[in-house]
Amino acid sequence: MAKVNRARSTSPPDGGWGWMIVAGCFLVTICTRAVTRCISIFFVDFQTYFSQDYAQTAWIHSIVDCVTMLCGLGFALCYSPAIAMVGKYFSRRKALAYGISMSGSGIGIFILAPVVQLLIEQFSWRGALLILGGFVLNLCVCGALMRPITLKDDQTTSEQNHVCRTETQGFQRASPSSTWTKEWVQTCLCGSLQQEYNFLLMSDFIVLAISVLFMAYGCSPLFVYMVPYALSIGVSHQQAAFLMSILGVIDIIGNITFGWLTDRRCLKNYQYICYLFAIGMDGLCYLCLPMLQSLPLLVPFACTFGYFDGAYVTLIPVVTAEIVGTTSLSSALGVVYFLHAVPYLVSPPIAGWLVDTTGSYTAAFLLCGFSMIFSSVLLGFARLVKKMRKTQLQFLAKESDPKLQLWTNGSVAYSVARELDQKDGESVAIAMLGSNPA
Structure with missing residues (x-):
């Protein structure tokens, strides 16, 4: 064909x-x-x-x-x-x-x-x-x-599955009866599913x-x-x-x-x-x-x-x-x-x-x-x-820390307060260098 x-x-x-x-x-x-x-x-x-x-x-x-x-x-x-x-x-x-x-x-x-x-x-x-x-x-x-x-996402998934299959075949050739090899194969298959x-x-x-x-x-x-x-x-x-x-x-x-x-x-x-x-x-x-x-x-x-x-x-x-x-x-x-x-x-x-x-x-x-x-x-x-x-989580986040912003993706929430603190620290450091050129 x-x-x-x-x-x-x-x-x-x-x-x-x-x-x-x-x-x-x-x-x-x-x-x-x-x-x-x-x-x-x-x-x-x-x-x-x-x-x-x-x-x-x-x-x-x-x-x-x-x-x-x-x-x-x-x-x-x-x-x-x-x-x-x-x-x-x-x-x-x-x-x-x-x-x-x-x-x-x-x-x-x-x-x-x-x-x-x-x-x-x-x-x-x-x-x-x-x-x-x-x-x-x-x-x-x-x-x-x-x-x-x-598509791009499909190609990434396909490449990951290909790597998994290649590694599995290599382990099976090296030690086909090894317990560790069998566990690796099962883990790889479960991961794909x-x-x-x-x-x-x-x-x-x-x-x-x-x-x-x-x-x-x-x-x-x-x-x-x-x-x-x-x-x-x-x-x-x-x-x-x-x-x-x-x-x-x-x-x-x-x-x-x-x-x-x-x-x-x-x-x-x-x-x-x-x-x-x-x-x-x-x-x-x-x-x-x-x-x-x-x-x-x-x-x-x-x-x-x-x-x-x-x-x-x-x-x-x-x-x-x-x-x-x-x-x-x-x-x-x-x-x-x-x-x-x-x-x-x-x-x-x-x-x-x-x-x-x-x-x-x-x-x-x-x-x-x-x-x-x-x-x-x-x-x-x-x-x-x-x-x-979602509204309740956003309200609680604002109440606990005014710098905390809640970004949601489905049921997962991400906090960016640490990044904001880092940016504040960098701004202070730049201001101090500007005031002391020596």
């Missing part, structure tokens, strides 16, 4: 081949997330053909989503690396780049929803799945666009991880039960597919416009808050859904939910990068999307069980809504506590 030329750059180029990476990620999201969400259109056909209840039929969709987020199998081999590559190529325009990339999911739903319904009517659900499988083969084209890039995954011990990332669990639980069931719910209140099959198309196209608008807005100077420092707001709004939409019993009422719901769904999906990589940095972004995103797996697996069957038990969708939708609202409130409360502690 031909050797891949690895582009080298000291910082993300924010353009150039990066836009081809965005285009590739855009196609990846169409072939993965859009196709997965269109399985909702097959729901009634699956339920009828296999003669199963809501809870049993929901496992089809939940297993697809779970495997994508949990393993290195199937769509996961394309989805997570494509998203991480966008983060490598963009810094200043990161939110906009992610907005365009993630909009593939909305565009895919907008186009595929009516097409899939037409394919089911013409070729049955089996033929429709075969045609979708052929479409998904375009992921091979997307992979050809992904050109590796080495700790450097790669040290973000797992950060309190901010732990809070983000917990909130992601609740957010993922709430967002998944709608794309499974949107069509069945619409059919249950008297909406036709074509109109139900039209609702999915609306959801998709507004999702695109949310991806791009919210990414562009949060890249503006006035909102650049409030991307975290915008992320919380978007999740909370989707939760409120869920709470209103049981009261919407006609197509004219479901259309505004699809617009609102679709917009904020696209908004917070765009900001997930941005918020993650803000917490862990660019160097660990790929690993951190892998963990974040991994955390989606269990909620994606259990939430549609739980919602289906609630529908089977209660005979309505109200309990299922309310549980999803409160779950997303709790996710937003949890992150907001954690950020508020962190800000209060």
Whole structure:
């Protein structure tokens, strides 16, 4: 195989081949997330053909989503690396780049929803799945666009790992059975892993991880039960597919416009808050859904939910990068999307069980809504506590020593009082020399 030329750059180029990476990620999201969400259109056909209840039929969709987020199998081999590559190529325009990339999911739903319904009517659900499988083969084209890039931080980490491997191999050749050599190898390996995954011990990332669990639980069931719910209140099959198309196209608008807005100077420092707001709004939409019993009422719901769904999906990589940095972004995103797996697996069957038990969708939708609202409130409360502690530390530092200035970087504080004292001493010494030229 031909050797891949690895582009080298000291910082993300924010353009150039990066836009081809965005285009590739855009196609990846169409072939993965859009196709997965269109399985909702097959729901009634699956339920009828296999003669199963809501809870049993929901496992089809939940297993697809779970495997994508949990393993290195199937769509996961394309989805997570494509998203991480966008983060490598963009810094200043990161939110906009992610907005365009993630909009593939909305565009895919907008186009595929009516097409899939037409394919089911013409070729049955089996033929429709075969045609979708052929479409998904375009992921091979997307992979050809992904050109590796080495940033300054990555190059430093790579050189440190290379030195570690070289020293380890030298010790193993000199004394392969030595206890000291084995301990050195273990220490080196542990150091590399700790450097790669040290973000797992950060309190901010732990809070983000917990909130992601609740957010993922709430967002998944709608794309499974949107069509069945619409059919249950008297909406036709074509109109139900039209609702999915609306959801998709507004999702695109949310991806791009919210990414562009949060890249503006006035909102650049409030991307975290915008992320919380978007999740909370989707939760409120869920709470209103049981009261919407006609197509004219479901259309505004699809617009609102679709917009904020696209908004917070765009900001997930941005918020993650803000917490862990660019160097660990790929690993951190892998963990974040991994955390989606269990909620994606259990939430549609739980919602289906609630529908089977209660005979309505109200309990299922309310549980999803409160779950997303709790996710937003949890992150907001954690950020508020962190800000209060930072303010308290600064106040205590000023009270204890007027010369003490507190510089913060995450949870670490640095004191520069000693440097100020040294500068004062140097000023006194210069003044004395000036007054005594002899």
